[in-house]
Amino acid sequence: MTESSAHPALWPAPHATGAVDATVTVPGSKSVTNRALVLAALSSEPGWLRRPLRSRDTLLMAEALRAMGVGIEEGVGPDGSGEAWRVIPAGLHGPATVDVGNAGTVMRFLPPVACLADGPVHFDGDPRSYERPLHGVIDALRALGARIDDEARGALPLTVHGAGALDGGPVAIDASSSSQFVSALLLSAPRFNQGVEVRHTGRALPSMPHIRMTVDMLRAVGAQVDEPETGGEPDVWRVSPSALLGRDLTVEPDLSNAQPFLAAALVTGGRVTVPDWPLRTTQPGDALREIFTAMGGSCELTESGLTFTGSGRVHGIDVDLGEVGELTPGIAALAALADSPSTLSGVAHLRLHETDRLAALTKEINNLGGDVTETADGLVIRPRPLHGGVFQTYDDHRMATAAAVIGLAVPGVEVENIGTTAKTLPDFPDLWTGMLDADPDTVGVTPGALGTSAERPGA
Structure with a gap:
């Protein structure tokens, strides 16, 4: 062969x-679309996502959120200006099964969301997804109070036993293999009881623009974020607990x-x-x-x-x-x-x-x-x-x-x-x-x- x-x-x-x-x-943008879907799903009111990317990675994200109870309706925006998705937050629940494919954003951004679900959420994906690092997210969530069964792999497949809430608080991680470890924790942090303080302890962080994207998008929906870029402590990000606002967001190319x-x-x-x-x-x-x-x-x-x-x-x-x-x-x-x-x-x-x-x-x-x-x-x-x-x-x-x-x-x-x-x-x-x-x-x-x-x- x-x-x-x-x-x-x-x-x-x-x-x-x-x-x-x-x-x-x-x-x-895939990066903007998938971050926007997560934030809209965790918001306190419905919101519109205009010109979303429809690709394998973003459809996997949408289907995963739907499996946990989020409403995502595809159609034309309220002003008739083109395709838009209406995201309707709901009580997150399990049991649910999430197919991550080989999408880093899905496999890393959604385990923190699953911690807020009432019931177990099982994550699986393509064979290559088993080889991609996920330990930073798994270890951090456990330190913040989550129960996760990954048979000590630090990788997929795994099950998050959601309890409907997560304590949150300070956590140290090595995100030198993927900046998505940081973004994953920040995106769900406003819904944690204590928010989160993420401290990166490893080598230089790759792909810093993606973390800046996460911070900007969090602030756009009402979250309070302290970051190194705005005079905060180096390699430390703090997100306060708060409600997130439903927004009307247009996705950039x-x-x-x-x-x-x-x-x-x-x-x-x-x-x-x-x-x-x-x-x-x-x-x-x-x-x-x-x-x-x-x-x-x-x-x-x-x-x-x-x-x-x-x-x-x-x-x-x-x-x-x-x-x-x-x-x-x-x-x-x-x-x-x-x-x-x-x-x-x-x-x-x-x-x-x-x-x-x-x-x-x-x-x-x-x-x-x-x-x-x-x-x-x-x-x-x-x-x-x-x-x-x-x-x-x-x-x-x-x-x-x-x-x-x-x-x-x-x-x-x-x-x-x-x-x-x-x-x-x-x-x-x-x-x-x-x-x-x-x-x-x-x-x-x-x-x-x-x-x-x-x-x-x-x-």
């Missing part, structure tokens, strides 16, 4: 024959998922516009503006969105990606096509993501003729002439989009399991080919033509 036989249909990555010139409407489209402009010397790029955001993907400019492009950000223009050359880069690790696969793909070597550092934690991303990138780029070497905390990439071949994805959506970027410049790249992009970017193949086929004098890639399934009438 070959490595691709489980997914026999290989996707021929389109090869660019000229400069792209397109407008690509990127679906909503997922800026990390905009990465392959912006990369296409860089590779082809073209131009891509992403509408509704926020002027201010906590999303890690906003760092693409600076990183991709350093790699040879230029960008213009206005109230209508971001336009990124490539120069026709890709430059190597020496960059610490510790705060924006999810961007590593796309940057590695560009680095393999660059005119000089690159060093990507600060991302040792990527070995614990959907797959071991450092090992996977090394193997797959080298299989196409590249020269990638793993380091203790990243990759060294020396550009070489690449050739076609099968690019394995390891059920990792960002591996798949990285392969598509390489395929723009390298004929004959075939992507195994392109469908894995549905984890966070539904309809990626259609968006990708639509971008390459777009006529800049007409509509480009527009929501009505190639948006997510949720954006197409009758889908």
Whole structure:
């Protein structure tokens, strides 16, 4: 059996024959959607979530909350402005079963919620989910008074025996393997009897923008949060017990998922516009503006969105990606096509993501003729002439989009399991080919033509 036989249909990555010139409407942020769902479920009144992302990870989150008693109604927002989800809080209850798939946000954000349920909540997921670290959340919840049965694995599967409440209070954790450990505790903390004081005791925290996102969203629904960013104690976050308010939230475009489209402009010397790029955001993907400019492009950000223009050359880069690790696969793909070597550092934690991303990138780029070497905390990439071949994805959506970027410049790249992009970017193949086929004098890639399934009438 070959490595691709489980997914026999290989996707021929389109090869660019000229400069792209397109407008690509990127679906909503997974990180924002799933945080918003949790906060709305814990609120004291119903709220609306506009332009939510409909992908595997977010649908898993919605179904998990429904299993615990939360009402989530899908339809059109109150002003008729497009798809929205109405979240109706209810008394959380078990018994319930939660399928986390391979979604880090679901497996880490929901055990604290389950502690507030009346009854047992069982968590299970894809085989890879068993290998992803969860000990930080499990150990912290036990220290705060929860009863959890994981047979001492520190990982899935597990059962949270909800008692309808949780004492809360101070807790120390090592979140150096995932910032989601911190976010998981903060999101439910307003409902804990004593709130929470989370103290990180390990190495430098990865993906700090995601913790800032959590804090900002908590404050937006009325929570009181003290954090290092606002003069608090270093590596300590405090959330006071309080009721959360139902809100009307519009989800920003997922800026990390905009990465392959912006990369296409860089590779082809073209131009891509992403509408509704926020002027201010906590999303890690906003760092693409600076990183991709350093790699040879230029960008213009206005109230209508971001336009990124490539120069026709890709430059190597020496960059610490510790705060924006999810961007590593796309940057590695560009680095393999660059005119000089690159060093990507600060991302040792990527070995614990959907797959071991450092090992996977090394193997797959080298299989196409590249020269990638793993380091203790990243990759060294020396550009070489690449050739076609099968690019394995390891059920990792960002591996798949990285392969598509390489395929723009390298004929004959075939992507195994392109469908894995549905984890966070539904309809990626259609968006990708639509971008390459777009006529800049007409509509480009527009929501009505190639948006997510949720954006197409009758889908």
